[in-house]
Amino acid sequence: MALAVGLMTTAVFCGLQAMRAKRLLTAALWLAAVSASVAIALYQLGAPDVAVVELSVGAGLVTILFVFAITIAGDEAMDAPPIMPKWASWLLVLLAVGVVGSAIQATPTSSAAAAEASFTAVFWQERGLDILIQIGLIFAGVLGVLNLLTEEDTPTPSPKDKVP
């Protein structure tokens, strides 16, 4: 219980740090921290399989991807002031969180664990269709990225000159 509260506080804190970070690399690392605390929470919840996936893919692979992208795109300093006023952002976020959160107050607790098939059975057999679609999704993503990253001989603007 206390652990759950602590983990969630950590996750929110790390998330806010990622949003406030002045360097992209820092933001990506804070994201990995969010991922890690979520993974621990999942493990605590009795979901070790997804916790492993979250750690390896969410905290691992995605972070590597970010590092790659940041290396290519360059770690721009971000000192430009935000477009939205701070109070408006907070108001909107708190309202949205309030709407969803207020509904959760009455979460049912039917945790009388029903006799359920093992994770492997559920994942590979009961939700087999989802896996097929995932493959399609990955295929589409790969194709698209291939197309996006095709090099053309159009001139690349140097990092210094910005679009007016």
Add this chain to the structure above:
Amino acid sequence: MTQTTVLLLGAVGVLGVGLYGLLRLRNLIQIIVALQILAKAAVLALVVAGKASGHVNLGQSLAVTVIVADTVIAVVGLALAVQVRRRLGTLDVKALATLRG
């Protein structure tokens, strides 16, 4: 308040952080970080929901699918960001406001 409620509320909190980031941030890559945070919230919510209803393995398998799907999104988003950087010379989304009205 039970553990599931706390975790579900925590997921909503993480969702809020992601939304806050989307409202405030101007750097495209950091915006993609915010999108990833949103995805973490959804993953957590799904597993907790599965647990709460006594179908933890169902929740787990959905969550794995979501992680995969969101990784694809991250890849696409980052590729897009790299292209934006190459074509526009900046990652600032303010430069991406030529289409309006």
Add this chain to the structure above:
Amino acid sequence: MDALQKLMFNFFPLLFLFPLAGLLLNVANGRFWHKPIAGIIASSAAGLSFVVAILQWVALLRQPDGTVIILGTWLQVGTLNVPFAFQVDTLSVTMMLVVTGIGTLIHLYAIGYMYGDPGVTRFFVYLNLFLVAMLLLVSAANYPLLFVGWEGVGLCSYLLIGFWFDRGEGGTGNANAGRKAFVVNRVGDLGLILAMGLLFWQLGTLTFDDVFAQATAVFPVGSPLIVAITLLLLLGAAGKSAQIPLFIWLPDAMAGPTPVSALIHAATMVTAGIYLIARSHVLFALAPVSQTAVSLIGASTALLAATIATAQFDIKRVLAYSTISQLGFMVAAIGMGAYVAGIFHLITHAFFKALLFLAAGSVIHGLEHGGHSDPVTLQDMGQMGGLRQRMPITFAVYLVGALALAGIPPLAGFFSKDEILAAAWQANRAVYIMLTLAAFATAFYMGRQVWLVFMGEARSETAVSAHESPPIMTIPLLILAALAIVGGGLNLPGVHTLGHWLGHTLGHGELLSFNATVALTATLLALLAVGLAYWLYGRHPLGAAATDPLTQRLGPLFVLFNQGWWVNEMVEWGIKRPFCHLSTVLAHSDEAIFAWAERQLVHTVQRGTAVLRRTQTGQLNWNVAGIIVGLLLIWLLLRFS
């Protein structure tokens, strides 16, 4: 139904197919052949269509109860079944004959008028398209099909008003006129759509025969619903037929080529509203309130427009206001239940107003070929004068048209207008008085126009160099003039040919006897008005630099010495000045009020648009904020509704 009649009805689809074929031919090949051929093809299509209409007429002569021709299913949804069904009865065939007959003459005329215009093929395509739509409108056997034609004619009108889109005030005046006509018409169309919706809701059908058969059983006389339906229909009719308060588009519509003004904005399309009310007469009979509203709106439109027409200087604008005024006569007539009188006036008006417009076109054409091309000068009556010698045929036919419009016996306009006045005398004295005043003003402004345009001496170089139009234009004019002379014979008092004929569709029983008092009053007033016009314009032809005596007091010395000053003063202060002032004031205030309303509307829309456009910031952060706001709104809606 005998075999011969059946055979003739079999020809019915050709009514549409000829103009359709004409327009397709022109669309397909217009680029490849010489320009005049497009006009010849379009005219032949119209002429053949006229022949088909005559065949239908002959068929009905044998057995006048009419028939419904079904050419296939169209819409079948749920309980609603709308076939491609066409009503061939005395009313629709009368309209077909008018549309195709006048249409053919105007097509022929347009060959001459549009000669040399680079867009002539497009012009004839639109014209044929208009014929198809108009014929659909008058022959449909159910409301949705009628609506198809209704929208079609509106579209053609829009396209043709803006035909010379690059002319007009500031280079966009004509395009704006087209848009104005379109928007105003669409307001009326909304009334028609909603009326159809209400009818379907109550009756579950939209076929004329079924609607009329059931309406009497379903709606008690004067029930709020039937009043609502008929008032919505009236709104639709007011839009198309340019009645108060939707008449403002018609004067601007004169920006289109003159044959268009004659065909669409005088003879046929604008009468669609009258046709709609006549067709739905069973419904209107159930709603006396709406009938009164119809006749009052018609009568006040007639009077208002007639007064405005007296203070205009543009030759076509006078005719445009006159058209509005005459449409008001028709609307008033059908509002009083005098359907035959209304349709009778519709026919005669089609003759003489088409004639007047085409003759005015001939004048403009004659002046244009004098070397000037500025449309404002070309249509200014102040710059004309003395055209009688230079354009004798045009003058003669114009005179016939003007006298017919003024209601001078025994021309066509006298009989039809008299019948409306006689009906008003019986039904509603207020309407009668308004219509009589309008008739007086009509005779006056026509007299004024004839003198300003044709009499006296040429007041500009353009007018000096004018010459007569070619035969392709004058021959249709002569035919129309003949029709305007003998048109009254259609429904002579005591004989009532048209009354009996239309009675098969509109119900017998309304055969007004000749009212000598009304006829005599009307004739005397018309003569008086013409005399007044002569007195103002005819006795002393205007010089080149002279202004219209209507706008300026006559020289006081001249008046004092010739007429005795007190008489002049009395005329001046008692009749002329108030009359002229009233008309100018009306003309101005009316334009000012409607312009103001229009501006306000446009302004509101523009402001709303501007505010909305600002929300489309293009900033990603704001877009996400929109999503969150949407979440809150939707949650609130679901939670608290």
Add this chain to the structure above:
Amino acid sequence: MVIPAFIWLIWLPLLGAPLVYLVGRLLSGWLARWTALLLLLAAWLPFAATWQAFARHETVAYSLGQVTLQVDGVSLLITAVILTLTPLIVLYSAHTLDGADGSEKYNAMLLAMGGSMIGLSCATDLFNLWLWFEATAVTSYLLVVFYHQQPASLEAGVKYLVQSVVGSVLVLFGVALVLAQSGTLSLTALRQQATPSPLLLAACALFAVGFGVKIALVPLHTWLPDAHAQAPSGISALLSGIVIETGLVALLRAMAALTAVTHTWGLLLLMLGAVNMLVGNLLALPQTQVKRLLAFSSISHIGYMLTGLGIAVTSGEVLGAQGGFFHLLTHGLMKGLAFLAAGALLYGLHTAVNDHTPLTIAELSGSGWRYPLVAVALTLALLGLGGIPPLAGFMSKWQILLAGMGSQQPVLMGFVAFAALNSVLSLAYYAPMVQMVFRREMSAVVQNGRSLPLTMNLPILLLALAIVTIGLWPGLVTRLTQGAGTALLSVIGNQ
């Protein structure tokens, strides 16, 4: 287990996508294109078989594990529109892609998108629905930014991606809430056991917003004009013609399962519909770019569909659902045609002469004389969209109007009267465009315009014929729309 024919409707394009890519990669782009075309045309065979089975009132379903795909009237309608538009767009895009890098990727992704949309329309499991939705979304982002050399495309793509992802995460949150409350994800089971609770109410709101982003409900619409105007024209046609509509289907499926939770969602649809019509129209009015104007008009057309469906949900009037789905179909064809025609003009007037700026309405001046077929098709599409009878668009709007009037409820009559008013006024921006096309003077760009290839003209001609035919004989598609309407009503139950 026997695999029913309809599965091939999904597998054929989905499995075809890698095949097309490989063919294009290893052999030639030309062959890849024809493979794609052939596959899409071949998909009509399982469609016919499914149609017949459906007409015999068989249950057309397929289960893998615990997830079931099932065909109903709505899926058939959506599939028919997809299978009509997609092959035409493959053909249409052929010329612009010739010689360009990556034409095989374009065609492969087109196939994948078509397949995932058909899959979406058959889903009966909430999470499965989301996954199909996500697959459609990913392919559509990538197609929007297909011309990634142009900054405006990138801009549109970024906005589309970010907003869509937010929407899809919100949907996922809704799925989690539903799972927590009821322990099941099957739409049928949910329909039977859902009871009102704050949790499910929040889930409803999350679904409405999440799918609403894809449907472009105001105020979630801000991405649409950018994405639909900047995408390659064929993709614009597909996005406006079918992708936003599949979002609508997803929303209906999710909300219909939770009908017991909130009886007011019909009213919600009506109100959103009214706002969409008004805002879409007002924003379209001042537009000067052809494709952007068409994109804004899509926002208002979604409003008509919502009005028809809202009538059905509130009053149980089958005519309303039928009208809403009919409008979905006619809008798909008309907007598809409008974008194809506008795109053809954009190609002939700008792209072919290496000008990558957007096409403005003023530049259309006189194009009717240079490109008669395209101009007539554009006119038919625009007038149809404006609801001029007897074109297809009038027929569908007319059905919605009749449904509202037939319901005999003053509120609904008010909504359809508002819809009629909007339809009437929408011509204020369609009509000037038509007039511009048929002006006598050709604009400078029209005079320099290039001629259009047959592969562009042919799809335009076919779609134009389809619109005129449906306008004159709406009965042709009644069985499709009726099936869809009945399907919707049967799942929400006649209240």
